[in-house]
Amino acid sequence: MRVHTPRTMRTNGFRKSFVLGVSVFVLLVYLFLNEYYHGGRGRFADVLGNVAPLWMRNRTMADAVDSEGGKNDVNTTAPTASATSYTFVYTTIGLDPQYPEPPGDLGTEVKIDTNDTEVSAMIQDGLINQGLNQYASDLMSVRRRLKDVRDPWCREPGRYPTDLPATSVVIIFYNEAWSVLVRTVHSILDRSPANLVREIVLVDDFSNLPHLKTQLEEYFASIPKVRIMRAPKRLGLIRARMFGGKSTKTDIITYLDAHVEVTVGWLEALIAPVAKNSTTITIPTIDWIDENNMKHRIEHAPTYVGAYDWDLNFGWWGRWSMKKKYENKMEPFDTPAMAGGLFTISRSFFERLGWYDEGFDIYGIENIELSMKSWMCGGKMVTVPCSRVAHIQKMGHPYLAKESKDVVRSNSIRLAEVWMDEYKGIIFDIYGIPHYLEEEFGSVATRKAVREAANCRPFQYYLENAFPEMHNPLVPGAFRGEMHNVALGNASCLTYRVEGNFLGMAPCDGLQKTQYWTHNYYQELNNYKNCIDAVSERVEVYGCHRSRGNQAWEYMVNTQQIRSVKRDTCLTLESRTNVTVTLVPCDASKPEQKWSVNFIELDVSMLIEAQKKT
Ligand SMILES: *[C@@H]1O[C@H](CO)[C@@H](O)[C@H](O)[C@H]1NC(C)=O
Numbered sequence: 001m002r003v004h005t006p007r008t009m010r011t012n013g014f015r016k017s018f019v020l021g022v023s024v025f026v027l028l029v030y031l032f033l034n035e036y037y038h039g040g041r042g043r044f045a046d047v048l049g050n051v052a053p054l055w056m057r058n059r060t061m062a063d064a065v066d067s068e069g070g071k072n073d074v075n076t077t078a079p080t081a082s083a084t085s086y087t088f089v090y091t092t093i094g095l096d097p098q099y100p101e102p103p104g105d106l107g108t109e110v111k112i113d114t115n116d117t118e119v120s121a122m123i124q125d126g127l128i129n130q131g132l133n134q135y136a137s138d139l140m141s142v143r144r145r146l147k148d149v150r151d152p153w154c155r156e157p158g159r160y161p162t163d164l165p166a167t168s169v170v171i172i173f174y175n176e177a178w179s180v181l182v183r184t185v186h187s188i189l190d191r192s193p194a195n196l197v198r199e200i201v202l203v204d205d206f207s208n209l210p211h212l213k214t215q216l217e218e219y220f221a222s223i224p225k226v227r228i229m230r231a232p233k234r235l236g237l238i239r240a241r242m243f244g245g246k247s248t249k250t251d252i253i254t255y256l257d258a259h260v261e262v263t264v265g266w267l268e269a270l271i272a273p274v275a276k277n278s279t280t281i282t283i284p285t286i287d288w289i290d291e292n293n294m295k296h297r298i299e300h301a302p303t304y305v306g307a308y309d310w311d312l313n314f315g316w317w318g319r320w321s322m323k324k325k326y327e328n329k330m331e332p333f334d335t336p337a338m339a340g341g342l343f344t345i346s347r348s349f350f351e352r353l354g355w356y357d358e359g360f361d362i363y364g365i366e367n368i369e370l371s372m373k374s375w376m377c378g379g380k381m382v383t384v385p386c387s388r389v390a391h392i393q394k395m396g397h398p399y400l401a402k403e404s405k406d407v408v409r410s411n412s413i414r415l416a417e418v419w420m421d422e423y424k425g426i427i428f429d430i431y432g433i434p435h436y437l438e439e440e441f442g443s444v445a446t447r448k449a450v451r452e453a454a455n456c457r458p459f460q461y462y463l464e465n466a467f468p469e470m471h472n473p474l475v476p477g478a479f480r481g482e483m484h485n486v487a488l489g490n491a492s493c494l495t496y497r498v499e500g501n502f503l504g505m506a507p508c509d510g511l512q513k514t515q516y517w518t519h520n521y522y523q524e525l526n527n528y529k530n531c532i533d534a535v536s537e538r539v540e541v542y543g544c545h546r547s548r549g550n551q552a553w554e555y556m557v558n559t560q561q562i563r564s565v566k567r568d569t570c571l572t573l574e575s576r577t578n579v580t581v582t583l584v585p586c587d588a589s590k591p592e593q594k595w596s597v598n599f600i601e602l603d604v605s606m607l608i609e610a611q612k613k614t
């Protein structure tokens with residue numbers, strides 16, 4: 001993929017008309033606020049999705065954003081000049097008590113009369129289209145205040161060096177709701193030291209919602225720090241992140257999702273470890289904005305750490321389950337994996353790591369790739385407890401909604417081939433394939449060259465040092481390859497042909513296609529994502545689902561039998577045909593129940609030891 005030069009949105013003519021636009025806008029805001037706050041409820045949602053907050057009524061937006069802290073109506077609670085040289089324009093901008101409290105202020109939930117059926121319908125629309133309660137978001141100020149939720153240790157004077165470098169903040173959006181996106185940007189402007197934010201780059205990944213076009217440009221034109229880039233076609237989240245990141249000029253890049261609200265101190269805490277060592281990638285503590293009511297929920301995130309299972313699907317594990325213990329729980333702590341959207345990285349390190357694999361599609365797995373290679377190529381990844389960023393966890397994956405291709409599969413297999421050495425077989429086993437299939441997943445030659453050039457360590461180093469808590473991937477009797485029945489000998493292979501839906505014995509052909517089986521982490525008997533399924537006393541073949549049940553098998557190493565975990569019967573060659581297989585009660589004396597296979601040999605000792613200790 002070629003990266004196109006960013007199209008800048010501010011021409012002179014545009015600027016002139018914009019000055020006019022801003023004036024009109026300020027006037028409208030004034031009139032509107034008068035109307036709303038004195039004239040009753042209900043009008044604003046259709047007038048202006050972006051509710052301009054009360055405290056802006058006498059100032060232009062740019063004034064508000066660039067204002068010096070500590071004066072007039074700005075209340076600063078953060079460390080003052082004695083601790084750092086930053087200017088803080090922080091959470092607690094005072095509200096005028098004569099007006100009602102804006103909905104959701106200080107992270108409270110937005111209360112809505114759901115007896116109103118029209119409102120309920122609008123809420124449903126938002127949940128379906130945006131994966132969040134957009135109606136509630138639209139009710140809130142785009143500059144809603146959030147509390148400083150950091151531990152007191154984080155706020156101590158002198159906690160961070162005074163000479164931290166600035167960062168570019170890169171945000172990818174695709175059909176994001178107006179209030180959600182604009183609030184993300186305002187939260188950064190309002191709650192970051194101004195001198196640490198060089199620019200905020202909004203990358204439009206080919207959205208088609210109209211409010212993200214001219215309206216967005218007009219809205220931010222008065223804030224020079226905000227730069228809007230448009231992808232020339234749909235790039236997908238991964239390539240859009242590279243598109244935006246490569247356009248920045250700072251050495252430090254901070255990525256955020258387009259549906260977050262940062263809180264006081266988030267940025268200093270993220271930048272400091274990267275400034276100290278450019279091979280460190282930092283991740284904030286990701287609090288939860290409840291997608292149903294926009295409530296800022298802070299109780300869980302500090303107890304979690306990013307991790308994943310062998311499906312490479314990111315998840316949150318309890319911090320207590322990790323081997324490494326920390327005396328001071330507020331210090332940045334080692335982390336095996338990132339969720340993906342929120343992190344700070346040195347641009348030079350990102351370059352050395354080859355950014356992301358450009359062969360990755362859309363979304364997914366790139367977070368695991370970056371996690372692995374950060375550790376393997378001379379650096380590390382840490383979670384920063386003092387950096388608190390609130391994130392809307394959307395229902396479903398609106399970003400993926402229209403994609404039918406199994407992107408996670410091809411991305412996972414590319415990742416495994418390049419980064420996982422002999423452990424890649426574990427991933428291939430999950431997809432039931434014998435080796436990397438270049439004709440299907442494309443070349444990875446350039447990715448292997450990246451790994452070579454960056455002089456990265458083996459995957460085993462990552463397991464030992466970053467992720468010893470990883471589960472043991474080998475089930476008892478884990479195998480891959482041909483399945484021979486002892487009654488027939490090694491020239492006859494268990495075969496599955498999609499055409500005719502045939503499962504049975506056939507002469508071995510050595511092609512590793514219809515006769516290739518894996519007994520994998522999910523206890524499946526898997527041939528290219530087709531799994532043997534214990535329907536009843538019969539066996540049939542269905543798409544693999546990883547949920548065990550009918551598709552879970554136990555290879556009994558001593559007797560060579562294969563038992564259905566669900567039915568407690570054994571996979572047996574039917575001697576009346578010598579072709580078909582069935583399920584009958586297990587009987588270790590029957591050769592028709594014995595299967596000779598090739599067991600997997602792999603060093604997983606570091607994982608097993610870690611399990612014992614926890
Ligand atoms: C700010 O706006 C209020 C009305 O909302 C007005 O009474 C006041 O005089 C204004 N102050 C300034 C400095 O313009």
Ligand SMILES: *[C@@H]1O[C@H](CO)[C@@H](O)[C@H](O)[C@H]1NC(C)=O
Pocket residue numbers: 075076077092094
């Ligand atoms: C700032 O906020 C704090 C806590 O909300 C409050 O105690 C203090 O009085 C405020 N200061 C000013 C100058 O408004």
Ligand SMILES: *[C@@H]1O[C@H](CO)[C@@H](O)[C@H](O)[C@H]1NC(C)=O
Pocket residue numbers: 113114115
């Ligand atoms: C919603 O309707 C119920 C039953 O009609 C009523 O008890 C409740 O007070 C109503 N809620 C609001 C917020 O009007």
Ligand SMILES: *[C@@H]1O[C@H](CO)[C@@H](O)[C@H](O)[C@H]1NC(C)=O
Pocket residue numbers: 277278279280378379380
């Ligand atoms: C940076 O961190 C890496 C490990 O994460 C370490 O090996 C290296 O020595 C550090 N560099 C400096 C200059 O501290």
Ligand SMILES: *[C@@H]1O[C@H](CO)[C@@H](O)[C@H](O)[C@H]1NC(C)=O
Pocket residue numbers: 484489490596597598
């Ligand atoms: C079949 O192959 C297995 C190894 O897969 C071997 O142990 C066994 O002796 C072979 N049996 C015959 C009959 O050759």
Ligand SMILES: *[C@@H]1O[C@H](CO)[C@@H](O)[C@H](O)[C@H]1NC(C)=O
Pocket residue numbers: 487488575576577578
């Ligand atoms: C099945 O194979 C076994 C072993 O080769 C043989 O003894 C038996 O006669 C065969 N049965 C049929 C029905 O072909």
Ligand SMILES: [Mn+2]
Pocket residue numbers: 257259341391392393394
């Ligand atoms: Mn997100």
